[in-house]
Amino acid sequence: MQxxxxxxxxxxxxxxxxxxxxxxxAKVNQKLVEAQPEIEMKGFRKGKVPMALLKKQYGQRLLGExxxxxIDGAMSEHFEKSGDRPAMQPKVEMTNESWxxxxxxEVALSYEALPEVPxxxxxxxxxxxLVVEPAxxxxxxxxxxxxKNAQTFExxxxxxxxxxxxxxxxxxxxxxxxxxxxxxxxYPLVLGSGSFIPGFEEQLVGVSAGEEKxxxxxxxxxxxxxxxxxxxxxxECKVKEVKAPAEAKIDDEMAKQFGAEDLAALKTQITDRxxxxxxxxxxxxxxxxxxxxxxxxxxxxLPPSLVEAEAQQIAHQLWHEENPDVKGHDHxxxxxxxxxxxxxxxxxxxxxxxAELGQKENVEVTDAEMTQAIMNQARQYPGQEREFxxxxxxxxxxxxxxRAPLFEDKVIDLILDRAEVTDKTVTKEELQAEVExxxxx
Numbered sequence: 001m002q003x004x005x006x007x008x009x010x011x012x013x014x015x016x017x018x019x020x021x022x023x024x025x026a027k028v029n030q031k032l033v034e035a036q037p038e039i040e041m042k043g044f045r046k047g048k049v050p051m052a053l054l055k056k057q058y059g060q061r062l063l064g065e066x067x068x069x070x071i072d073g074a075m076s077e078h079f080e081k082s083g084d085r086p087a088m089q090p091k092v093e094m095t096n097e098s099w100x101x102x103x104x105x106e107v108a109l110s111y112e113a114l115p116e117v118p119x120x121x122x123x124x125x126x127x128x129x130l131v132v133e134p135a136x137x138x139x140x141x142x143x144x145x146x147x148k149n150a151q152t153f154e155x156x157x158x159x160x161x162x163x164x165x166x167x168x169x170x171x172x173x174x175x176x177x178x179x180x181x182x183x184x185x186x187y188p189l190v191l192g193s194g195s196f197i198p199g200f201e202e203q204l205v206g207v208s209a210g211e212e213k214x215x216x217x218x219x220x221x222x223x224x225x226x227x228x229x230x231x232x233x234x235x236e237c238k239v240k241e242v243k244a245p246a247e248a249k250i251d252d253e254m255a256k257q258f259g260a261e262d263l264a265a266l267k268t269q270i271t272d273r274x275x276x277x278x279x280x281x282x283x284x285x286x287x288x289x290x291x292x293x294x295x296x297x298x299x300x301x302l303p304p305s306l307v308e309a310e311a312q313q314i315a316h317q318l319w320h321e322e323n324p325d326v327k328g329h330d331h332x333x334x335x336x337x338x339x340x341x342x343x344x345x346x347x348x349x350x351x352x353x354x355a356e357l358g359q360k361e362n363v364e365v366t367d368a369e370m371t372q373a374i375m376n377q378a379r380q381y382p383g384q385e386r387e388f389x390x391x392x393x394x395x396x397x398x399x400x401x402x403r404a405p406l407f408e409d410k411v412i413d414l415i416l417d418r419a420e421v422t423d424k425t426v427t428k429e430e431l432q433a434e435v436e437x438x439x440x441x
Contacts, residue, residue, distance in 0.1 A: 001074055011112045011303050013084060016095070019070045019105040027066040028059055063101065071107055078109075086111040087303035112303040117356040125293050125419035130282045130426045130434060134274035138428065142270045143250050150257050153188075153243035159206045160242045162192040166204050167241040170215075174231045181225070182233070186240065197223075204237070211239045278431060285434045287412060290419070291350055302348050310344035311336035358411040365406045373402045 001023060007014030032054045037047040039054065071092065079085070090111035099105065153165040160166050166189050172182025191201045199217045207213055215235040223229040248254075252262040260266035315336040320326065336344070357363075374392050378385040392398050 001070065003074060003078055006108075007110065011087070011115060011301055013111055013113050015078065015109045017071060017074045017078075017107040017109055019067070019074070019107075021102050021104050024063060024066050024070065024105065027070070028055070028062045031062050031066070032058065060101075067105055070105070074107075075109060084111075085114040087114050088112065088305050088309070112305050114303065114352065115300045117300060117353055118298050120294070120297050120353070120357070122415050122418040123420070125290065125297075125415070127286055127289050127293075127416065127419055127421045129286050129421055129423050130431050131423045132278040132282070132426060132428050132431050134271045134278070135428070138274055139267055139270050142274070143267070144248070146258060146266075147248035147250050147254060150254050151248065152246045154246045156242055156244040158242070159208050160191060160204060160239075161244075162205060163190070163245060165190050165241075165243040165245075166207065166239060167243065168204075169238045169240065170235045172233050172235045174228065174233050179228065179233075182235070200235070204239075207237075207239045207242070209239055209242050213237050213239070278428065281431055281435050284438060285431070286416070286421075288438050290412060290415060294353060294415075295346055295350060298349075298353060300349070300352075302345060302352075306348045307341065307344050308336075310347050311340045314343055314347075315340045354408055354411045357414070358407055361411075361414055363407060363410050363414065365403050365410070369406055370399070370403060373406055377402065 001020070002018040004016045004018070005014070006016055029051075032051060035058075036049065036051070036054060039049050040046045041049045041053070041057075044050075044053075075090065075092075088111070090109055093108045095106045095108050096103065156164070167186055168189070169185045170183065170187065171178060173179070174182075189195060189201065189204070191205055193201070195201070197217055197219060200215055203213070203215045203217075215237055216232070217235070218232045219225075219228045219230060221230045250263065255261070255263045255266035258266060260269060312334070315334045318340075319331070319334050323331070374389060377392075378388040381388050392402070
């Protein structure tokens, strides 16, 4: 087997791989010899089929396997010896299109090699980390928001108004006949909440306890129950109570509604949650600072194919953000702009830099970290967590999409440990202003 270099310009590489016909024939014969003891054929005992007959019967198929194995082996050996790492899947083509059995096999191999990433001294990197301590006012705002969600009602005299709760029995009928799911007793309905079909709640404004009223409405044309869609209905309502919103009380009882032991414990939970949110936002700012500085620390050649693919992805993503109504890919061809290409170069350069550093430092994403990431994602699909886990386990690409940001964050932390990082206490508003300045990178 012979490998001859045909191209070596920048990151572009080209080679011709020649596999002698004799080598192929020898490999085919070897496979037949190995398989002969287990082969049965009409007229011959197991293991006694003549080699010439075996070659006639199976030679063509084995020749194809041997050719592929020989080319794959030559490529693996080449990459191991050269140290090259292809940026994308190498291109492999047979060059002797008129090839016939008995001829040598000639294959053209071409690819873009990943560049050598220079060593980086991170000691000169200076990062300012913004720190926000949750203010008492922020905790109180969160408590008031929770109090609204824990709204209670107290009985009132007089007519119901928007925002009041009406407790009533109802029986719905279409064409004079009651229908399934159209009846309830002691149903608590907050007027103006939009819980019932359009036009229903408005007709209960003004009713009082003990009053009976027929509510006439029409089900929407797109109503989920097809047998009711677009139908006129009458609901016979008997009002039992009218209640007005009670003043929200922020106390131990309210705290228990949210799973806390008492109000002090709930405040601690809120403070911890706010601290986590602020730290997450500050992390975004720190990461942007770091990447901006790294982008100016090193320069090296970039594989054009990676840059082009990244530019296409950026352009495609931004196009869909500007055209949210188009869900699929049935749209005009999207051509990346120079701005897209510049952004792509930055992303590819930083991606290669972080990947190289992570590899040199043996950074790994543990199974426990992957499991936690999958669990976090699975929470977005309530009731389908098991199916989501199975999908991730069976899909290598989906696993990589979860693993990549975890790997990147660990490399970022590694760099921050070597950089000069100072903390600066700021207000929530100042942190928010810095977050708003961030642009996708």
